[in-house]
Amino acid sequence: MSHPILACRDVCKLYGPRAERFVRDGKLAAEPSALAEAGVTAATLNVSLEIERGETFVIMGLSGSGKSTLVRILSGLTPPTAGVVLFEDRDLASMSEHELIQIRRHQMGMVFQHFALLPHLTVLGNVAFPLEIQGRPRTEREARAREMITLVGLDGREGRFPRELSGGQQQRVGIARSLAAGPDLWFLDEPFSALDPLIRREMQDEVLRLQGLLKKTIVFITHDFDEATRIADRIVIMKDGRVEQVGSAEELVLKPATDYVRAFTRDAPRAKILTARAVLAPAPPGGDFAGEVAATARIASFARDVERATKPFAVTEGGKLLGVVDRLAMIDVLVGHADRAA
Ligand SMILES: Nc1ncnc2c1ncn2[C@@H]1O[C@H](COP(=O)(O)OP(=O)(O)O)[C@@H](O)[C@H]1O
Ligand SMILES: [Mg+2]
Structure with a gap:
């Protein structure tokens, strides 16, 4: 029996004034047109996934397909409207807010598309910030932050402010910050989408290099199939909040489960x-x-x-x-x- 580090079952997130009622009435299996008629937006619909410890799991789909919503649910930031999320076999819904915050601070790291750095803090201050929140002593958190800064190749730039760095460098700071607390689960939500193609490739290599060193469980979101195939062990393809298929890049290319997946993988570098x-x-x-x-x-x-x-x-x-x-x-x-x- 495998024990996934993270799993979700039939996770739905509906938005709109009548979303709760829709779920109570058991209408989740309804056609998309029925949802639209009821004024309900289904950001995710009946998503079930299992993410194994140590794997690089990529969530792929076009803009609006529910990727960010799903990652917020998986990381306990947003409760699902229906369904269950299990972190190390424990139901997130059964945890207190305090416990959830502790898990997010100590066991999960997050990287976002728009870097989300604090503009008034230096590189060192930004990377040390999660440890400051944890209440660690200054010498300890700065030593750890310097270690992370070296790890992502930003030695010598500790005293710079975010505005003094290129996009790629800013995202390296975001990566260093997300790793500072030593998370088991590393979430990256379209981390390189705002970067130029060449820098983007360099950053993909960086993730591969870091994964070789650190062996985290990675949940990586992208709308780019090439990016997905470069870094993924397995990929889930989402469409309109639903799972189209889960598999290795090779499985998706050779045995597409739906026409949508076939179209998505048609031009892939076989x-x-x-x-x-x-x-x-x-x-x-x-x-x-x-x-x-x-x-x-x-x-x-x-x-x-x-x-x-x-x-x-x-x-x-x-x-x-x-x-x-x-x-x-x-x-x-x-x-x-x-x-x-x-
Ligand atoms: N807070 C919200 N309120 C209403 N609709 C939302 C909210 N968040 C997301 N959505 C809708 O849910 C769908 C999925 O959004 P999102 O998860 O951000 O997709 P992606 O990250 O794949 O681009 C979109 O149609 C979006 O408009
Ligand atoms: Mg998104």
Whole structure:
């Protein structure tokens, strides 16, 4: 049995004067048109998810699909209209306000799109701020803040004010601040959406690097599928407050559960997402191979070698031969659904 660090079941958040009544009357399964007629906005509708300890879980969807609402519910900032949220198997609704605040302060870190730094505090002051709220002594919180500032590569800028930093640097401060209290759960709500594409990539690499070091559980929100595929272990695709599909990037690309997911993943960089496992063919008898690739290796990492070779490559997992990849199989999957898309 797995024990997710965070889970939610049938979580709904409805807005509008008649939202509560709508839930009481058991009308949650109603058609979207019925909701609209009743003047009810469903920000999230019947969302059930399980987030495993140590995974990077991405919530993906267009603007207005309910991502921020969901993350506010998961972090205990907003109570759901209906449904349950479990943090380490405990129902958030059963906790006192005090307990919730303690969990948010000590076990959760948050990064927001617009940085939300305090303009009158220096970099050091901003990063140390969560520890100040916790009532830690000055020397301790400043030592910890300096550690975090080094971690995100801002050494030497401790005394600057937010307005003296670039967008990317400001978000590094936001990241350092969110990690200062040593959270188990790290929430990032479209943290890089306000940044230029190049800086954005750099910041994605930064998250990957930090995750390699710190091994947090990450809940990362984005509306950009490329960004999602770069950092995610698993992705949930949301539409109009509902879950369309949950899976790895590879699963979403190969087995889209809905037309919406299919459309979303159609232009995804397949070679960077799909693994050798997705393209393997049965091994011919005799076993004369040009080389070997791991079943989990992304196609982009070996495509050139396979393309140049006259013989197929063996695909292995744990020393076992699973099959082979050759040029034809690769091309087939890479351009695979082009015909269907036409
Ligand atoms: N406080 C609120 N009152 C009324 N409607 C809201 C409120 N917060 C969010 N919504 C609505 O809920 C939907 C989802 O919003 P949001 O969670 O912010 O989406 P996203 O983060 O994916 O852009 C939107 O239609 C939004 O207008
Ligand atoms: Mg949002």
